[in-house]
Amino acid sequence: MKVVWANKPPITTNMVMDQLGSKRKWKAPTVITLMLRLTKRGFLRTEKNGKERFYFPLIAKEDYLKFETTNFIKQYHDNSFLSFVNAFYNGKELNDSDIEELMNLVKKWNK
Numbered sequence: 001m002k003v004v005w006a007n008k009p010p011i012t013t014n015m016v017m018d019q020l021g022s023k024r025k026w027k028a029p030t031v032i033t034l035m036l037r038l039t040k041r042g043f044l045r046t047e048k049n050g051k052e053r054f055y056f057p058l059i060a061k062e063d064y065l066k067f068e069t070t071n072f073i074k075q076y077h078d079n080s081f082l083s084f085v086n087a088f089y090n091g092k093e094l095n096d097s098d099i100e101e102l103m104n105l106v107k108k109w110n111k
Contacts (some may be wrong), residue, residue, distance in 0.1 A: 001043065001057070001061070001064055003015070004016075007019075009055070010047070010055055011054070012055070014053055017031055035053075035055060042058060044056065045058050048106055072084075084100045085102065
């Protein structure tokens with residue numbers, strides 16, 4: 001999705017390969033599978049023109065990050081924000097600034 005948002009739509013599989021595939025050493029079928037999964041999940045729209053497939057984002061970066069973070073907390077922390085935060089601070093002491101920031105976030109979310 002980072003590659004999708006970094007480019008003006010539409011993007012192609014070749015563009016993703018150029019920008020991501022070589023860095024990750026992914027082969028074309030891997031990138032095609034990834035794009036298909038993102039399409040099936042409703043994050044991308046696709047159109048085929050000749051042999052080339054074009055992809056268009058259907059979700060803003062902020063909304064996608066919110067969705068993925070919520071999913072992560074549900075899946076790995078039993079939907080517990082405290083468990084999620086504790087994973088970052090496990091064994092470390094929180095300073096007053098950290099505690100104040102967390103309290104402000106919790107108050108903001110509960111409005």
